[in-house]
Amino acid sequence: MPDPSVPQTRKAPETPAPEHSGARGVSRRTLLGTAGATGIVLGAAGASVGYAAAPAPAAPLTSLGSDRAMFHVKHQPGITDGLQARGHLIAFDLAPGAGRKEAAALLRRWSTTAERLMAGEPAPHDDTDVSRDAGPSSLTVTFGFGHSFFTRTGLEKQRPAALDPLPAFSSDHLDTSRSDGDLWVQIGANDSLVAFHALRALQKEAGGAARIRWQMNGFNRSPGATAHPMTARNLMGQIDGTRNPKPAEPDFDRRIFVPASGEPAWMANGSYAVVRRIRMLLDDWEKLSLTAQEAVVGRRKSDGAPLSGGDETTPMDLEKTDAHGEYLVPLNAHARITRPDRNGGAAMLRRPFSFHDGFDADGTPDAGLLFICWQADPLRGFVPVQRKLDRGDALSTYLRHESSGLFAVPGGAAKGEYVGQRLLEG
Amino acid sequence: MPDPSVPQTRKAPETPAPEHSGARGVSRRTLLGTAGATGIVLGAAGASVGYAAAPAPAAPLTSLGSDRAMFHVKHQPGITDGLQARGHLIAFDLAPGAGRKEAAALLRRWSTTAERLMAGEPAPHDDTDVSRDAGPSSLTVTFGFGHSFFTRTGLEKQRPAALDPLPAFSSDHLDTSRSDGDLWVQIGANDSLVAFHALRALQKEAGGAARIRWQMNGFNRSPGATAHPMTARNLMGQIDGTRNPKPAEPDFDRRIFVPASGEPAWMANGSYAVVRRIRMLLDDWEKLSLTAQEAVVGRRKSDGAPLSGGDETTPMDLEKTDAHGEYLVPLNAHARITRPDRNGGAAMLRRPFSFHDGFDADGTPDAGLLFICWQADPLRGFVPVQRKLDRGDALSTYLRHESSGLFAVPGGAAKGEYVGQRLLEG
Numbered sequence: 015m016p017d018p019s020v021p022q023t024r025k026a027p028e029t030p031a032p033e034h035s036g037a038r039g040v041s042r043r044t045l046l047g048t049a050g051a052t053g054i055v056l057g058a059a060g061a062s063v064g065y066a067a068a069p070a071p072a073a074p075l076t077s078l079g080s081d082r083a084m085f086h087v088k089h090q091p092g093i094t095d096g097l098q099a100r101g102h103l104i105a106f107d108l109a110p111g112a113g114r115k116e117a118a119a120l121l122r123r124w125s126t127t128a129e130r131l132m133a134g135e136p137a138p139h140d141d142t143d144v145s146r147d148a149g150p151s152s153l154t155v156t157f158g159f160g161h162s163f164f165t166r167t168g169l170e171k172q173r174p175a176a177l178d179p180l181p182a183f184s185s186d187h188l189d190t191s192r193s194d195g196d197l198w199v200q201i202g203a204n205d206s207l208v209a210f211h212a213l214r215a216l217q218k219e220a221g222g223a224a225r226i227r228w229q230m231n232g233f234n235r236s237p238g239a240t241a242h243p244m245t246a247r248n249l250m251g252q253i254d255g256t257r258n259p260k261p262a263e264p265d266f267d268r269r270i271f272v273p274a275s276g277e278p279a280w281m282a283n284g285s286y287a288v289v290r291r292i293r294m295l296l297d298d299w300e301k302l303s304l305t306a307q308e309a310v311v312g313r314r315k316s317d318g319a320p321l322s323g324g325d326e327t328t329p330m331d332l333e334k335t336d337a338h339g340e341y342l343v344p345l346n347a348h349a350r351i352t353r354p355d356r357n358g359g360a361a362m363l364r365r366p367f368s369f370h371d372g373f374d375a376d377g378t379p380d381a382g383l384l385f386i387c388w389q390a391d392p393l394r395g396f397v398p399v400q401r402k403l404d405r406g407d408a409l410s411t412y413l414r415h416e417s418s419g420l421f422a423v424p425g426g427a428a429k430g431e432y433v434g435q436r437l438l439e440g
Numbered sequence: 441m442p443d444p445s446v447p448q449t450r451k452a453p454e455t456p457a458p459e460h461s462g463a464r465g466v467s468r469r470t471l472l473g474t475a476g477a478t479g480i481v482l483g484a485a486g487a488s489v490g491y492a493a494a495p496a497p498a499a500p501l502t503s504l505g506s507d508r509a510m511f512h513v514k515h516q517p518g519i520t521d522g523l524q525a526r527g528h529l530i531a532f533d534l535a536p537g538a539g540r541k542e543a544a545a546l547l548r549r550w551s552t553t554a555e556r557l558m559a560g561e562p563a564p565h566d567d568t569d570v571s572r573d574a575g576p577s578s579l580t581v582t583f584g585f586g587h588s589f590f591t592r593t594g595l596e597k598q599r600p601a602a603l604d605p606l607p608a609f610s611s612d613h614l615d616t617s618r619s620d621g622d623l624w625v626q627i628g629a630n631d632s633l634v635a636f637h638a639l640r641a642l643q644k645e646a647g648g649a650a651r652i653r654w655q656m657n658g659f660n661r662s663p664g665a666t667a668h669p670m671t672a673r674n675l676m677g678q679i680d681g682t683r684n685p686k687p688a689e690p691d692f693d694r695r696i697f698v699p700a701s702g703e704p705a706w707m708a709n710g711s712y713a714v715v716r717r718i719r720m721l722l723d724d725w726e727k728l729s730l731t732a733q734e735a736v737v738g739r740r741k742s743d744g745a746p747l748s749g750g751d752e753t754t755p756m757d758l759e760k761t762d763a764h765g766e767y768l769v770p771l772n773a774h775a776r777i778t779r780p781d782r783n784g785g786a787a788m789l790r791r792p793f794s795f796h797d798g799f800d801a802d803g804t805p806d807a808g809l810l811f812i813c814w815q816a817d818p819l820r821g822f823v824p825v826q827r828k829l830d831r832g833d834a835l836s837t838y839l840r841h842e843s844s845g846l847f848a849v850p851g852g853a854a855k856g857e858y859v860g861q862r863l864l865e866g
Binding site for chain 1: 505526568644662675
């Protein structure tokens, strides 16, 4: 019986291509023309063959595919960009024996790879072709460093105090194997194959220098699925993120990003990410009546308006009572407790993905939120808010924090630089 | 310390809403207007609040959101419809004690739920609001019956011979806990929240009658991510599905669907689905050179053209040799072995989702294809093709069949009917 892994022709079947074959490096730009970055629709009149047999509608490149985020920017991509339909979170640990030098080479390779993929070009080595025909699809790649990274690389003196371990919270049920990590990579894109392609390319560039510690997949609404000018919904059905800080607000940068003159110097224009896998206890949550759900959150489920009235963007009136003297927004409502003006101005930018990893054996969905929040200082962002939630937030009953990570995410790399270079070559 | 699950107001906080509150049943049609089914863009000029803080572009309802598949059609939806960006496959087993009567009631509930959700309306009971603002997003729900269903319901005499267990193949590494099942539900949509919403609604409607046996999540390219009029790619980077039968072909219906006069009568206009979780051994595959990968498949990776020349749609010339007398399409190339004209006309309609469920501890991706193929008779579709592949397909080395299911999918339900009614009340 022939070995099926060897192509059977009459003679020697093939000359293996060189490992880094130039033939693999055909730029997707030649397929996209100049449309990739500009949103011009190519091929709209072309016949669509389609995978399924149905007469599929022509499939033009829309802004979903052509939208492109830039890699060389002041702040790393993936922080203030719009939510993407698909996300991957990956923590890597440096391999035994790998130190500062190997980490520097890895971040250089990763930065080159991320820049090319975000431009809709193939990976620098052995591209898998999985995203070959697609536009950049708003791909972003974001890199961060965990507490343990600095020990392993002998860079303890460069470790920011802000990376000190988070305090324990009573609602924590943390799985350490899915928490922390030396390096953290966040991938987001509006196309699942583009996102997977990036995940695989970055994993392969890690080579012998680092290996995956944990990895999680998430999703958000697809662009174009809704006409409603509202904030995103989570898997509880609630509009979530209404009170997120807005870049137009005067203190946005101060709250979210380390200043250009901040400490340590390598974190200039960077930010700190708190990453938590928050399981939603949907079976319990969905047993509540609509009224009870709204009282837990403090907002109307349909449109996110505060229970004190108005629409989603109306400021919440915490003192307002009904005819019986009852607070319209209950004292332990989630939206009351998380109000920035009740938390000493603590603010963080939440930019999550939902997750769903199937069902437990008893039919309980393993689903919830890959919570990611960004702030200039976790001790003035996530920590004080979570402390307050921990003391009596009505929503906490329906949530379980299953993993936790805290990562220092340096500023964006300048042209010719790689992410973290000021740390690793400082 | 107050019980955080009880909203704290000054008096008794709430009157629980009735279990099936009408207040939860506000139709999303009131949000979508008439645009849901017609593709008119609503709210394109509306300000988008957006979840992240970035000045998100306005998010109009595009055809991605407004496209709608019909429930009451000759063949069930989700068979010849275009590939969707997100998919859920779920197998249910009837609960102990549940029989034909409970199954009939369940299929009636499921059909009502599927029809409403596919129209962009809320679920009939306790809608979770997860897809409240979204259009139908091409949602399809498809129902099928497995071999064991007929035993559990005393309907053995109605069991089609076509549901006889598939033969064993040497490449099978089947996990029985993720194989088979009494009932099978396929959900597809172009928005992940719409798909999850449907999954959860159908699970809840199962109530005490059936419970989840296994469940898998998958994905395909997002509409608009590519301008290229080519067939879909899989996670090996290959264009896959080029030779799928097309509805315009004269024998399409005969090959894919049971005739209206076919046997058993309740399967009129139905089809049989073979469902396999096929893991791709990507670490091995990606070590091959481009030339070797193309020889394994028999087609060019870049554009899917046969190695005998032309473009993706050019018929493959199996006899063509190069200057050295070597077959251009190797004898064990996947595309040669699966050619319908080499399989006694065997044909199936493949309509898969890719999957990626993270990584094994050693960094191996748990990824591949949720292979779903449709045919009028598995013994003249999947089985003969897989038998040939099993005997020396070069691609089999890089694949592992990890689960298998075979389901009888009845024809579409007429107005006022539910799916499977002719079986369950026949």
